[in-house]
Amino acid sequence: MSWNDAHGVAMIAAAQAHKDLSVAHEAGYVDVFGSLRAEGIDVMGRGLGGLLGLYVDASEGGPACLINVGLEEVSMRHTAAHELGHHRLGHGTSYDHKDQEVGRWGEGWPQHERDAEAFASWFLMPRPVARAALARCGLTDRPGSPHDVYRMARWMGTPYATTVRHLVRLKMIDRSTETLWLKHSPGALKAELAGSLPLAPKAHLHVLTPSAHRATVYAAVGDCLLLQIPGGSFDHLPLGLSTTLPEVSGQISLLDLPDALPQVQAVWVGEELHGACTLTATAASSPDLFHLIVRRTPDRQGSDYYRD
Numbered sequence: 001m002s003w004n005d006a007h008g009v010a011m012i013a014a015a016q017a018h019k020d021l022s023v024a025h026e027a028g029y030v031d032v033f034g035s036l037r038a039e040g041i042d043v044m045g046r047g048l049g050g051l052l053g054l055y056v057d058a059s060e061g062g063p064a065c066l067i068n069v070g071l072e073e074v075s076m077r078h079t080a081a082h083e084l085g086h087h088r089l090g091h092g093t094s095y096d097h098k099d100q101e102v103g104r105w106g107e108g109w110p111q112h113e114r115d116a117e118a119f120a121s122w123f124l125m126p127r128p129v130a131r132a133a134l135a136r137c138g139l140t141d142r143p144g145s146p147h148d149v150y151r152m153a154r155w156m157g158t159p160y161a162t163t164v165r166h167l168v169r170l171k172m173i174d175r176s177t178e179t180l181w182l183k184h185s186p187g188a189l190k191a192e193l194a195g196s197l198p199l200a201p202k203a204h205l206h207v208l209t210p211s212a213h214r215a216t217v218y219a220a221v222g223d224c225l226l227l228q229i230p231g232g233s234f235d236h237l238p239l240g241l242s243t244t245l246p247e248v249s250g251q252i253s254l255l256d257l258p259d260a261l262p263q264v265q266a267v268w269v270g271e272e273l274h275g276a277c278t279l280t281a282t283a284a285s286s287p288d289l290f291h292l293i294v295r296r297t298p299d300r301q302g303s304d305y306y307r308d
Helices: 003-020 032-038 073-088 111-124 127-136 146-156 160-169 175-181 186-194
Strands: 042-046 051-056 064-068 094-097 205-208 215-219 224-227 232-234 265-269 276-283 286-296
Touching: 003 073, 003 111, 032 042, 032 073, 032 111, 051 073, 064 073, 073 094, 073 111, 094 111, 111 160, 127 146, 146 160, 146 186, 146 205, 146 215, 160 175, 160 186, 186 205, 186 224, 205 215, 224 232, 224 286, 232 265
Parallel strands: 042 064, 205 224, 215 286
Antiparallel strands: 051 064, 051 094, 224 265, 232 276, 276 286
């Protein structure tokens, strides 16, 4: 069987899972950890060394899965969807190793791993979710650059390279564009979008344009929220959001940046943010209030924090 076969099976299986688990598409973000709970799968986060994750089937005491908390949040989300795929597709106990990512992606993978990988993409990025993410970026038809894909991936909570590959399946880009855009690293794209703003190596940048009004953004500690509304600035910041980058030597303030951009405001997510908060902004050019929900993604260690 080929990758095309895997995606054909996975697309149907993921759509059925969305229906069975009442997964919402409108927000452009799929709650995969909540879906695992709804499916009756026990989830545990642990440091797993060279393992991305582990699925245990019912014959061996499951259904259950382990997620490597050494991964960043978007990789944990994708791994969780991959393990859900093993379960929904009737696979046995499966160990997913980091060495699956080495070399040419997907080369030499057994069919059940291809199926679960395809399921993860379709579960996290069905067409309605991808189109909602496009809309949040202010795009109408398709992404026009790798920077657009990075921004879309932030709304969907998905890895950059996985998102690029899946956009081919959604017919939003072609194969030649996929090859070209996969040459860009998400770190470089993030740095180009951030300009002179300081960011921790594993932190993400969430670019907020007027199209993000009334959206919910899922962000981890250290992530930066960058407002790009002409003449716009954030109002009073809730506890847990500040103009200071957390956990960086010297604690750089936005006000101290040498090249602070006019009409742009940035805030960082800190440990003090628990759950969600409301963030608002105003712009001299518009009487309307910009409104955003910021939901911090929890630490995944243990078994208590697996509902987004």
